[in-house]
Amino acid sequence: xxxxxxxxxxxxxxxxxxxxxxxxxxxxxxxxxxxxxxxxxxxxxxxxxxxxxxxxxxxxxxxxxxxxxxxxxxxxxxxxxxxxxxxxxxxxxxxxxxxxxxxxxxxxxxxxxxxxxxxxxxxxxxxxxxxxxxxxxxxxxxxxxxxx
Amino acid sequence: xxxxxxxxxxxxxxxxxxxxxxxxxxxxxxxxxxxxxxxxxxxxxxxxxxxxxxxxxxxxxxxxxxxxxxxxxxxxxxxxxxxxxxxxxxxxxxxxxxxxxxxxxxxxxxxxxxxxxxxxxxxxxxxxxxxxxxxxxxxxxxxxxxxx
Numbered sequence: 001x002x003x004x005x006x007x008x009x010x011x012x013x014x015x016x017x018x019x020x021x022x023x024x025x026x027x028x029x030x031x032x033x034x035x036x037x038x039x040x041x042x043x044x045x046x047x048x049x050x051x052x053x054x055x056x057x058x059x060x061x062x063x064x065x066x067x068x069x070x071x072x073x074x075x076x077x078x079x080x081x082x083x084x085x086x087x088x089x090x091x092x093x094x095x096x097x098x099x100x101x102x103x104x105x106x107x108x109x110x111x112x113x114x115x116x117x118x119x120x121x122x123x124x125x126x127x128x129x130x131x132x133x134x135x136x137x138x139x140x141x142x143x144x145x146x147x148x
Numbered sequence: 149x150x151x152x153x154x155x156x157x158x159x160x161x162x163x164x165x166x167x168x169x170x171x172x173x174x175x176x177x178x179x180x181x182x183x184x185x186x187x188x189x190x191x192x193x194x195x196x197x198x199x200x201x202x203x204x205x206x207x208x209x210x211x212x213x214x215x216x217x218x219x220x221x222x223x224x225x226x227x228x229x230x231x232x233x234x235x236x237x238x239x240x241x242x243x244x245x246x247x248x249x250x251x252x253x254x255x256x257x258x259x260x261x262x263x264x265x266x267x268x269x270x271x272x273x274x275x276x277x278x279x280x281x282x283x284x285x286x287x288x289x290x291x292x293x294x295x296x
Binding site: 002003004005006007008099100108110112113114116117119120121123124127128131132143 | 150151152153154155156247248256258260261262264265267268269271272275276279280291
């Protein structure tokens with residue numbers, strides 16, 4: 001099964017990177033502004049997009065402090081249901097490296113191409129947030145016009 | 149074998165999109181500033197990165213006006229040799245859609261994660277170029293600090 005893969009090096013220690021990925025108020029600063037729920041192991045995060053017309057639920061399936069976060073998609077776009085989203089962290093000199101994977105897609109459909117581009121964009125949003133204090137979570141993406 | 153996939157919708161007709169992908173002077177405005185060679189079928193493009201310390205050669209293997217461009221990597225990073233990079237174009241209402249694929253990776257190595265993120269970035273550079281007149285080809289990427 002095809003996966004979406006990304007990698008960013010972030011000029012920040014592991015601790016703040018992990019915090020931005022493992023807490024609702026962190027995720028709201030780089031992915032989508034509307035995040036609620038609990039980010040503890042076994043908890044469920046709720047994320048809202050497009051004026052609440054798209055609601056996603058992610059169950060937190062794995063949490064290894066400073067090293068790994070994995071979510072399972074319980075609700076969201078049909079192609080996402082049951083897929084797994086993970087963030088693996090490691091140190092690399094002065095940088096923290098984030099290895100992203102969205103695994104479990106059944107087919108490499110056109111929507112998967114779209115999600116791959118957007119995930120890359122949000123990983124760079126995370127990088128900007130940690131390095132410059134400002135991310136571009138939904139609905140603040142730029143260019144703002146339709147991505148399709 | 150795993151592929152890198154991306155998709156961008158561009159608010160522009162197919163013709164200028166195809167031009168930016170199929171001519172050296174077009175590619176130099178969204179991917180890397182230094183592009184030479186011939187972009188005709190069977191020709192070879194030469195692209196330079198990192199103060200000329202990285203040189204890539206792409207043979208143009210397929211050229212279908214307004215619909216498909218495919219390159220074969222003859223020289224570049226070792227993991228890229230022999231891989232194929234393609235851009236499929238189609239109309240979608242007022243937009244042009246670019247479906248990107250970098251196929252033929254042997255393994256989903258960490259470098260592939262990195263290249264996936266950078267390809268997404270350059271596809272958005274192409275979108276900005278066509279919609280706003282300004283891309284961010286290498287070495288103009290932002291944030292400018294190491295991407296790893």
